[in-house]
Amino acid sequence: MKTRNCSIFSALLMLVLAGAMVPSAFAQCGFNRNYKPAAWHPQIGSTHFMHAALFDNDDDDSPSIVGMWHVTFTAHTVNGNPIPSNAYPMIDNAIVVWHQDRTEIMNSARPPQDGNFCLGVWKKTGARSYYLNHIPWLGNDAANAPSGIGNPAGPTQITESVLLSEDGNHYSGNFTLVAYNLDKSVAITFTGVLAATRITTATSATSLF
Numbered sequence: 001m002k003t004r005n006c007s008i009f010s011a012l013l014m015l016v017l018a019g020a021m022v023p024s025a026f027a028q029c030g031f032n033r034n035y036k037p038a039a040w041h042p043q044i045g046s047t048h049f050m051h052a053a054l055f056d057n058d059d060d061d062s063p064s065i066v067g068m069w070h071v072t073f074t075a076h077t078v079n080g081n082p083i084p085s086n087a088y089p090m091i092d093n094a095i096v097v098w099h100q101d102r103t104e105i106m107n108s109a110r111p112p113q114d115g116n117f118c119l120g121v122w123k124k125t126g127a128r129s130y131y132l133n134h135i136p137w138l139g140n141d142a143a144n145a146p147s148g149i150g151n152p153a154g155p156t157q158i159t160e161s162v163l164l165s166e167d168g169n170h171y172s173g174n175f176t177l178v179a180y181n182l183d184k185s186v187a188i189t190f191t192g193v194l195a196a197t198r199i200t201t202a203t204s205a206t207s208l209f
Helices: 002-027
Strands: 040-043 046-049 067-078 090-098 103-107 117-124 129-135 156-164 170-180 186-199
Touching (some): 090 186, 103 129, 156 186
Antiparallel strands (some): 067 090, 090 103, 103 117, 117 129, 156 170, 170 186
């Protein structure tokens, strides 16, 4: 009887241990945590994991605009009126990062106390062409800077259509800038051209001035 009880106890112990090991086995069998339940596509008789991409990658055989850039903006018109070609003003000199998730951030060369970071979203429109919708949010004008903080100002919208160079190290194109007052009326508009050079690990800060 004692031997029989020991056998039953041993069998029960093995079942308990087997049950405890099942979750651990699933957790350690190379399961990719990047796959979320929403990306599972069960089919008849089996279940397959399929990656649900958040965005379409650039073509593997073409350069990507993703990265860090030095960008200058030069105005050709103001409020719809042409600016003499010998007097085109540079209205911004910025550091820009285009992210792979199709968002963008700009560190603008304006007084930090008046708001010099702004955000955008972009889409690919061709093999090396892109469209950006960039919205500097509520901030202050630069009238009193750098000695003080400027008066409250409304948002701005900058749209860009750009073409990336074949080597992926430059892009250029056109932009439109519309700045608004707090009452949503238009304060000023610019159109012009922009030019960008990729920033790499070998780029020095002084080379951007």
